[in-house]
């Protein structure tokens with residue numbers, strides 16, 4: 001069995017994010033970059049499946065990212081945690097790609113790598129769209145097992161608990177399949193010193209769009225199927241009233257709610 | 264005028280509120296046409312008509328719910344083919360966005376998610392980066408598909424013509440790839456759904472314990488509100504994970520959000536900052552949540568909330 005984990009490099013969510021006025025794309029230089037937090041859970045899940053399947057030889061784990069030069073740091077993070085090798089798709093034409101284009105590039109890479117299982121995060125902290133996994137399932141024709149809070153694999157059948165508003169659905173499919181994970185699935189490990197040293201020697205393949213047979217015009221800003229027309233800082237909220245409770249805080253809050261017609 | 268498709272969200276025979284909001288929005292963009300999938304009764308069609316649908320496209324049958332997302336995509340795709348609509352609006356819920364995502368791939372159309380408004384020409388307004396920036400976007404290829412957040416517009420009851428069109432949808436083997444074998448309900452019964460609720464009452468680390476959530480729930484019930492939680496509270500196991508509000512939880516945009524014992528970290532704000540009115544109770548006067556509030560009480564939530572709940576109950580008579 002072979003697993004590919006899709007990871008995205010994102011600006012640190014603690015940092016203030018800004019759009020670049022030159023082309024209305026995310027100003028990625030303005031913030032520190034980290035691995036999308038949920039993708040660490042996907043890597044952890046891959047490593048746990050690998051352990052259950054009998055180790056690297058039985059079940060190699062590849063980390064895949066699509067992004068600028070710097071995005072290789074996210075691949076390294078996965079290798080430090082314990083993944084076996086990496087694939088980095090990098091191409092100048094990718095700048096400004098939307099989710100549709102990103103999913104097309106990921107699909108080409110997945111078709112080439114042909115894993116039994118694709119693992120992803122269910123949402124990236126910068127785009128916050130939660131659509132790439134569904135798009136990738138559509139494009140690669142793999143069963144969509146998204147928002148998984150638990151994954152079990154036995155005899156070529158994969159079963160997940162898919163988080164829903166009311167609880168979860170139990171969903172079943174035959175491999176090869178695609179899974180996105182939610183954060184309650186596991187607790188990602190920290191890379192050990194040994195892991196950090198070992199990662200330096202692990203192979204990372206670099207691919208261009210040409211290698212994947214993706215047309216440069218189909219991606220990037222020019223290939224995007226939607227565009228930002230304008231943006232503006234939201235006007236700051238008018239300062240509200242803050243009272244200190246002196247035995248009547250609840251009553252005062254009720255008066256506010258009544259004045260605003262909530263009660 | 265051309266049709267604007269609205270993906271209907273419904274459960275247990277009832278149309279969800281967000282659907283009426285989207286039908287109202289569709290009216291400002293064209294002719295509202297609802298697309299109802301799955302267990303569709305005559306009552307459901309009648310309620311969509313009352314809510315403004317000029318046409319109701321119906322893809323009825325149990326199979327649509329027995330597989331993950333893909334059969335519903337096929338249904339929406341055939342409605343699109345039958346209608347030559349100028350745009351598609353879906354609720355920006357987890358499933359709504361997945362359906363939209365796959366439809367966008369299948370039809371070669373652009374997609375915009377998490378819109379908080381849509382104006383003429385399908386220009387979508389999004390509030391990004393924790394509400395600090397407002398963005399206007401438009402789809403440039405194909406039929407615009409826009410996922411709109413619940414509570415973005417007020418639903419107006421303005422009955423439509425309600426012409427019913429039954430769709431003949433082919434569900435392919437590929438659509439059946441991921442099979443739902445069981446549904447497990449964990450939701451605490453009797454409260455509105457978190458992302459749809461007009462009022463959300465949330466608790467954070469300041470609540471102190473699982474039992475502590477009783478004061479949060481009592482206030483929620485007095486107000487007819489949904490209960491939310493910060494990640495500190497869900498991580499501690501005090502409240503179920505599906506009620507988490509924030510960057511890695513649900514995004515809510517209610518009329519009123521009441522944050523209790525929540526400091527207001529940027530990742531929490533990302534999930535609630537577009538709420539219309541914000542109230543907070545926190546014992547630390549310096550908590551960043553107070554920067555957002557319309558009304559705040561500096562005090563112990565275990566003292567303030569019971570008093571507030573009593574007062575709400577008294578005033579509601």
Ligand SMILES: Cc1cc2nc3c(=O)[nH]c(=O)nc-3n(C[C@H](O)[C@H](O)[C@H](O)COP(=O)(O)OP(=O)(O)OC[C@H]3O[C@@H](n4cnc5c(N)ncnc54)[C@H](O)[C@@H]3O)c2cc1C
Pocket residue numbers: 013037125466467468469470492493494495496507508509510511512513523524525526527528529530531534544545546547550562563564565
């Ligand atoms: C990648 C990432 C994603 C994240 N996603 C989310 C997310 O989706 N949602 C989320 O909420 N967080 C998220 N977080 C976590 C976030 O950074 C904060 O840690 C979290 O929101 C803090 O929760 P809190 O406000 O309940 O707790 P704290 O920050 O500990 O605040 C507790 C507050 O309660 C007050 N308090 C204590 N006792 C009382 C009392 N008796 N009465 C009144 N007030 C009291 C305190 O003064 C304090 O302000 C994420 C973090 C990361 C790194």
Ligand SMILES: Nc1ncnc2c1ncn2[C@@H]1O[C@H](COP(=O)(O)O)[C@@H](O)[C@H]1O
Pocket residue numbers: 006007008009036038039064065066067099102106119120121122123124125127128129130131132133
């Ligand atoms: N550029 C990318 N490279 C690799 N994986 C990605 C990329 N963008 C998104 N993903 C994957 O898709 C998931 C959901 O992202 P999104 O739809 O942007 O919220 C992420 O958690 C990643 O697993």
